[in-house]
Amino acid sequence: MDSEILDGIFHKDTKEIFSSFESYAKWYIGNEHIGNYTWIGISTHRSNFENNNLKIEYALIDSLENLGFKVIPIFNYASSEKDSNTDIKDFREILETYFYFEKNIIIEALINLQMVIAIGNDKYDNVFENAVNIFKEIDIPVFRPIVSFYNTIESWENDISGVSQELSSAFTIPEKVGMIEPIIIGCRNEDGLYEPISNRIERFTKRVLKWINLRKINNKDKKLAIIIHNAPCAGVESTIGLGAGLDVFQSVVNLLNKLKVQNYFIENIPRDGTSLYKLIMKKKAYHDFRWTSVEDIVESKGCLYEMPLKGNEGYMNFYNTLESNVRKDIEKTWGSPPGESMVYKNKIIITGINFGNITVMVQPKRGCYGAKCTGEVCKILHDPVCPPPHNYIATYRYIENIMKANAVIHIGTGGNLERLPGKINALSSRCYPDIVLGNLPNIYAYNVAIGTEGIGPKRRSEAVLIDYLPSAFMFNKDFCELVKLIDTYFEAKLTKSNQEYVLKEEIEKQIGNLKVIQELMNGEESFDKRIKEVRDCLVQQTCTSTLENLHVLGEIPNYEEITSLINEYIQNQDKYKNYLKPLCKNDFYYKELILNIIEDILNKSPNLEVKYGKINKAILEELQIEIVNIYKNLLLCNEEILNLIKALEGKYISPGLSDVPSDNLKNIIPTGRNFYLLDCEKVPTKEAYKVGSYLSAKLIDKYVSEEGKFPEKISMNMISTDISQGKGEQLSQILNLLGVIPVWDSSGKVQGISIIPLKELKRPRIDVIVRISGVLRDSFPSVIKFLDKAIISVASLSESEELNFVRKNTLKLQNYLKSIGEMDNIDRRSTIRIFGDKPGAYGAGVDLALKASAWEKEKDLAKVFVQFSSYAYGEKLNGLDTKHEFIENVKKSDVSYEFSNNKRNNLISCSFSSTVQGGFKILKEIWDSRELKQYHGSTKDKDNIKISLLKEELKNNMKETLFNLLWKENMKTKGYKGAADIMMAMQNVFSWQCTSEIVDNKDLDKLVQIYINDKEMFNWFKDNNPYAIEEISRRFLELNERKKWIPNKETLKGLRRAYIDIEGDMEESMEGSKGETQGGNIEIVTSKDISAWNKQLKDIEKILK
Structure with a gap:
């Protein structure tokens, strides 16, 4: 190639390089009109063209052209900014030269194959903001399929972790600029050239077609499926419309009304969310469960479609296209089609309600069947990676193939499509999210504060997220006024002031106006005792903020919600807290001061400097600027529904950061964006390590004070929010217990670890076992490998076993493995300390057994816990089945530990904590008569970091x-x-x-x-x-x-x-x-009653004996 040609249009059918769209179009379509065709751009590296490394590009061209598109493939240096000393074009020039015609963008979509993002000379210094700015201007979907640099096709196919070693280039960077559809389409071969994966190319281009159809089809002709969630194991009938922090039913009604305004054909829209809920319940338009049989569903007209097995619209028509090993996998669990789940007269029942061209459906059960909840029907309890049942697959096939929907919209955080078995990312045609979703564009309304869970739908079900505002935890001004009045009353009594009786009357009057607390004034106690109880209740509520106002998609928060959200953020910022809190006599009055400042600023109260004379002028001015800016962005929350509608038009959705309001409210609004996670290369931060070190010291001190010796091994539960929200506080605690400290470079990136000398540490190194969540495993594999390396480093130190418990327990584990004849790779296996779900599975399993009453004795729960938790993670482990190692580690533990860093979650709101901590305790105490000490660490309040007994924390959470x-x-x-x-x-x-x-x-x-x-x-x-x-x-x-x-x-x-x-x-x-239903009967069916399940637990049973 001529070395002077830096960019141009190429095509597989010619050796010519075109320097403009016009010259290319003349060759490509002759004298035909450009507007007769739909055009798609492909942008690839100049080096690929230079090295004739274009098999993937050519495969894309072929596939797209076969679908009827015209393709403009270009090579370029577009990831470089304009340099006046070279002829390299910046990205704007590339767009104008190759993708514009008569000053208008000609392409309907851009497929970007470049390693780095497109940037250009722009008003933003940040390259990511530059890219977003350009993509917003052209307003077309920008697709970023994955081409793996580190995998061959064979190694990718055999690796359950997908391309986890390439997270940054494959996911993190593209997500940060709003690129979508991360489907793997190629890998490098052993010669260093890229090879296309033909069935992945086909899937990708068909999904591109679906997105472009959304740009072309009139709204009145579009068909959509809106899917809402439930928690089947908790109870199908009782949990329909779940969505973290969201009023799902009202949100769906609002969306239907907005779509109708946009000329979608919709009829019979329910009056409000309650009407929609009642309609769903009346028709029984959901899955069968304890109180609902499939016959009842059909009788109540909750059935949308009775899918036959045979015929053009029959289930077998799709099912037979699946690979034989996939069909075998499904039939192993669920039997031959139609199976037993949602079957009526040998037809598969699809439930939902039609509102014209829009259908509202409840997502099917994923791991059980029938109108009961027992150990027999809970197949996911038998096998955590069991495939979804036939009716689950049939439901999504109905949506795409029979209903002919143009897109599916999932409303509310917490579905199960993205958690179906398969690779962690870069899915294959044998992965169930891929099989189930098909080619449907997936638009997903998701809570902006739950980022690590929301990344799953993006990476495993190609979702374009439309984030929504978290619920507001209300800060009631009337409560504050009453608390101050009660305080004044007690001060008057103390000083024997004659104001005492006047104040008493005013307190009674205010309580009379607050019906919600009048119950606290009932009883035989004295007036003083009752109002003290009222005060304590109100102070607790003000300081813990547990009164939640659900958000409605696309609705601007009201004034009280806005002030509460801003208060949650401002009071948590160190730059304000460190200055303002010392001015207040306690935490309650600090929170009230912040609320008063917010309200005065928003209400434009005069003379703020006089009213808040004790506050530094610069601080007050900074507060004004920040509060006003946040207020303005909160008023843009109507963009949530507007952007969802925009996504339905196949347009670009801007990216936004995911985080919790208390930490980062100003950067997560306005909502309605396609959120991303920050890279974890700076985790743990230096600040987090300070906190973690403090937690470590307090945990050791508490155990020593109670037991008179150091703990040798601690079993910990660790979830993804420690990384995404806590920036590695618990991770740092683990590192400090081990006696290591991260090494940071000048920019704050973690480069490795440094061993803290024992003389400096002044205590033994504590051994730690970590039970990680599936979301943590998927989202932050580099963090897991980093921790694993730290553990191995400490285990290999030549130190006394009495000063290095990691080494001591590693040697003991080696001896144990030798004693049972497990000699293979013994050195590595004895250092394993990080365990989690089986690859492709999520959850600790114990909750499933509890809800299905599938246990008689605690040992039954222990077996389930081991079955779900004994998979090792770290360098070159990737979920290795290590039951012996897991059991040995847990049974040698002295302590189990739970950690919280967010006021929005607690031990009552999360079932995962109880199942992991309970699993540790049961498993330990099967072997050891000594009680396992259960502790809890909290950094919810950075001014009051606590280590307490788990029992005490649970009691506090119940009190709150x-x-x-x-x-x-x-x-x-x-x-x-x-x-x-x-x-x-x-x-x-x-x-x-x-x-x-x-x-x-x-x-x-x-x-x-x-x-x-x-x-x-x-x-x-x-x-x-x-x-x-x-x-x-x-x-x-x-x-x-x-x-x-x-x-x-x-x-x-x-x-x-x-x-x-x-x-x-x-x-x-x-x-x-x-039909037959279980109703309220408790049927105890355990593994001994189910042969297939019993076989799964056979090895565990032997070990436990």
């Missing part, structure tokens, strides 16, 4: 939520969703008690009295979500039957009466039901 009158009343305002949230919190209490037995009997009594035996509350449940109160009542009866709770006799009587009442109502509502 389930025992909190204000929280309960807040839940009641949410109706069906609030009842579901209470139910899931109570299920988590059930889980904690079954596995760890750390809830006092009196507290369990109290929960039953508040939520079941209280007639008003019981009736509220019956009116809003009877399935929820049935589940709660049944779980507490089960606790009693399993002797996990010894209740007060009267409490138990009340519970039994309540259950008879609700069960009677449920059975009455089912009169005329034609």
